[in-house]
Amino acid sequence: MAATRIDCDIHPAVGGTRTTLLPYLDDHWKEQVVSRAIDGLDLNSYPPNMPLSGRADWRPKDGSKPGSDLAMVQRGAFDQLGASHAICNVVYGAQAVFDPYMAAGFCKAINDWIAAEWLDKDKRLRASIVVPIQAPDLALEEIERRASDNRFVSILVLSQGETLLGRRHYWPIYQLAEKYKLPLAIHAGSAYRTAPSSTGWASYRYEYYLSEAQAFQAQILSMIYEGVFGKFPKLKVVLMESGVSWLPAFMWRANKTWRGVRVEVPWVEREPASIIRENFRVTMQPFDAPPDATGVEDIIDQIGSEKMFLFASDYPHWQFDGDDPVPPNLPKSLVARMCADNPLETFPRLKLDA
């Protein structure tokens, strides 16, 4: 068997609510999606035809969505990119639905679909649990429903949802996440509740995509300053498709701000950077690297923890060309860690022989 190389972020695509998900919806939602024509829930963050949403050679010839065909995903993620295992993160509009019952119904269907049509068909695949975080109590039910299936290894939420993720109403989710050893995977994507930055709505997709980095930063600060890790010290949070190179300066600024203003949050007893190194992990595509090898070394050195990095291709998103998802110029020791040790440590349910 090939070396262990766990791709922590690939994206199977839901074809549609009235097609792909229909067999997995309960009778109420089956009737509703047909009679009301509820469909078209691809997130505005990833229009399927946008180059970023699918690398040219990973697009099905029949024009269907990149990531929608299992055989093609297997060829890309495993044969071409050399993963031994891969974690499926379904980024679809269920997480952005306003109706909490609809959101719960759709999330349940997505999880049933990924289990039946992906996980059952390829033992190398794992998945994140898609949850209706709009209604935390319903999210808890969905987590409980999947908890006995070890092929579900994390809980997936969007980087830009209804409220910042540190807020207390989400804590029961983190309690359950800690209990079942499910890291919280925050993936790039917006429910479009608030503008992507304090300056307002971006004109371009490009501009919106860049602003995702700042949304992730806000989520980290929220979770730290609200005291999530004091309450749930074993909770791990994985930043997915967040970019990486912004981490050092962000951590310096967080430390400095905390030193100046920590009177406001006396329950945060350590520097934010040390909490980040302990509780946060980050997928390595995109890396948003400096142009030269020395710069890359510096960034890794500045982040200051080899434990944080997780191998990921972001398949079928177009983050790199060629067959190697590992960003150039990373130290060799780090590459070994990020492909196997770190994912295994981060996702404790990732039993490779499941």
Place this chain on the structure above:
Amino acid sequence: MSDIIDRPILEQEKTAATRLRIIDCDIHPSIHSHSDLNEFLPKRWQEHLKTYGSHLRTPYIGTTPYPRSSPLICRRDAWPPTGGPPGSDLAFMQKQHLDPLDVEFGILQVLDLFIFSQQNLEFGAAIQRAINDWQLAFWSHRDPRLKASILAGQDDTQLAIAEIDRCAKSGEYIQINVSPRANEPLGRRRYWPIYARAQELGLPIGIHVGGYGGHAPTGGGWPSYYCEEHQSNAHTVAASLTSLVLEGVPERFPKLKIVFIEGGFGWIPSTTWRMDQHFEKFRDEVPHLKRKPSEYVKEHFWFTTQPIDEPDDAKHLRSLIEWVGIDRLLFSSDYPHWDYDDARFAFKTPLTEPERKKIFNANARAVYKF
């Protein structure tokens, strides 16, 4: 005010360290009281201020949505002995900051009354006009080291241009300040007439962080704490830089200079790397860009240094400075605010004498044509 620290001027602060000779690009003067503005504000707007007050997109009349870490976010030793808020007494500012730090020029950044956040744009424009006059009368004319900026809120573009023209005639202002959080991102077309006029006049655009726009401080929503809001300033400047570059503002206005003030500079390298990293994939969407985003950043933008980053290892600060570029950095203190950077101690990494001269003086001298 029991929170005031009655700190004597320290012995070593009394003598100017002439080696520095700094240009401080971010000094905050304060109005002593609203009545200071009366001589510059038409009767109608004086009455408006008294009756209706500031109409901001925030919940409270009398304070900010996130209570700050100190009264008026100021150093506790910066309250003038003569009364009034920090930054309101020129003599005390001279004694505490300008003289001991050997400030050659200081650029005034007025934040009072949330000038740029007024929902009534006509009232906002009247306040800006009054503040613009007040800066000269109360500060620049009394201490010629202190330089004023033309405050011009961009959401009423016509009023903004009229105010820019009125002020520019005097030849006394050194930059045009616009709102960091206007109704739309800074690069949007509706604001271009202001950039066109700035280019014509040869005045840099200054963007000082702060204030309240119509949007949550972060893309994830409203934070709970001031410490989150404070750091969100760095998110805001990254979004603003991105908007300006991607909308093609420097491409369309090739002589325009833009200065980000009080955003710090740690966020710049990764923001530009990220812009470049994804440029090819999105190029079709922004065909008006003729060059890689980083090239525009390297030519058109400058950044004031405060709040300076403090990595545990000084060599990391050094890498950061080199990544941003020595030529892009303008020293700023943020006097009299709590997170003030002291010119003598702020850079916790060695700089060569030529580098020091550039950051503390020569870069600003060139940008502002002192």
